[in-house]
Amino acid sequence: MQGWKEKLLSQAGKEVMIKAVIQSIPGYSMSVFKLPIGLCKGIEAMIRRFWWGQGDKKKIHWVKWSTLCTSKSVGGMGFRDIQQFNQALLAKQVWRLVHQKDSLLFKVFKAKFFLDGTIFDAGVPTNCSYAWRSILQAREVIQKGAIWRVGDGASINIWEHRWLPFSASSKVLSPRGSSDVVWVKELLVPNSGIWNADLLDRTFLPWEAEEIKRIHVCAYGQNDAYIWPLTSDGNYSVRSAL
Numbered sequence: 001m002q003g004w005k006e007k008l009l010s011q012a013g014k015e016v017m018i019k020a021v022i023q024s025i026p027g028y029s030m031s032v033f034k035l036p037i038g039l040c041k042g043i044e045a046m047i048r049r050f051w052w053g054q055g056d057k058k059k060i061h062w063v064k065w066s067t068l069c070t071s072k073s074v075g076g077m078g079f080r081d082i083q084q085f086n087q088a089l090l091a092k093q094v095w096r097l098v099h100q101k102d103s104l105l106f107k108v109f110k111a112k113f114f115l116d117g118t119i120f121d122a123g124v125p126t127n128c129s130y131a132w133r134s135i136l137q138a139r140e141v142i143q144k145g146a147i148w149r150v151g152d153g154a155s156i157n158i159w160e161h162r163w164l165p166f167s168a169s170s171k172v173l174s175p176r177g178s179s180d181v182v183w184v185k186e187l188l189v190p191n192s193g194i195w196n197a198d199l200l201d202r203t204f205l206p207w208e209a210e211e212i213k214r215i216h217v218c219a220y221g222q223n224d225a226y227i228w229p230l231t232s233d234g235n236y237s238v239r240s241a242l
Contacts, residue, residue, distance in 0.1 A: 014051055015077060022047055023080050030082075031089040034134035040082040047079070080242065088241040090138035094119060095236040097135075098142070098226060141241060147229055150215055151222040152193075153185030165229065166211045174204040184224075193217045 009017060026043065029035070044065055051068070052059045070076030097106055097119045113132065114122035120143065124136055147170045148156045148163040156163050158181060162170035181187065181203060189196050195217070200209040218225075227234035230241070 018047055018051065018079060022050070023082075023085070026082075027085075027089065030086040031092065032131050032134065034090060034130075034137060035082070035086050037083065040086065043082050084242055085238075087138055087141055088238045090134055091141035091241060092236060092238055093135045094138050094142045095228070099235075142236070145228060145230065145241065146226055146236070148184075149218065149225040149227050149234070150184055151218040151224040153183060153188055153217075153224065155224040156184040158182060158184055158187070164208075164211060164215070166214065167208075172204070172208065174208050179203050187212070188217065193219065193221075 026035070048061055048065055052061050065079075066081070067075065068077045069079050069081045072078050093105070096103060097109060100106055109119070109132070113119075113125070113128070119136075120139060122136065124133060143162075146162070147165060148161050150156065150163060159172055159176055163184065164170050164172065167173070181199070187196055187199055187203070188194065195213055195215075197213060200212055203209070204212065225234065228236040228240065231237050
């Protein structure tokens with residue numbers, strides 16, 4: 001970065017350099033390992049000095065870093081928060097372990113860490129690698145952002161999973177009470193793919209029952225899908241998570 005400073009880039013040139021080069025250099029490492037907070041802050045400090053400085057001269061940082069990391073539409077520069085970027089890249093690996101079941105990555109990790117479940121059931125063995133620990137701590141990104149799209153309803157737990165697209169939390173808020181239904185498939189009329197309206201009215205609060213009736217059920221027999229609602233195709237992207 002010192003060599004780039006000496007070229008006395010314009011502010012626009014510095015912006016391109018930061019976004020296209022400086023913040024991209026550690027991208028590969030951040031997609032495999034969770035960087036220590038101190039290292040992330042150190043990288044951001046160097047970027048701030050590069051952005052505000054001129055040659056070897058230091059200048060006042062007129063705007064805080066968190067503001068520079070916001071979108072240009074709200075007064076920022078669109079720079080990446082290093083810690084958030086690191087977390088979003090690791091969450092991409094979690095997404096792959098959920099969906100790409102033919103990949104070598106999935107086969108190796110499943111055989112070693114979650115043979116009888118999913119990555120969300122996996123524990124943290126004392127002797128596991130730092131890469132695996134890093135991936136596991138990013139599960140929260142997917143769990144908080146992804147939702148289930150109803151197909152046959154066999155994989156969706158009514159009370160625990162996020163599957164309500166019109167709700168802020170995407171989870172059922174109605175009290176369970178004495179209800180013995182557990183899976184979404186039990187809320188459908190058998191062999192029809194149509195909601196059982198009477199059962200919905202008995203099981204959920206009136207407003208929530210109406211919201212569930214609005215949910216489009218995929219063609220009967222199609223499996224439930226775990227999707228990322230922030231993208232048009234339902235697949236997780238790092239950009240959408242930032």
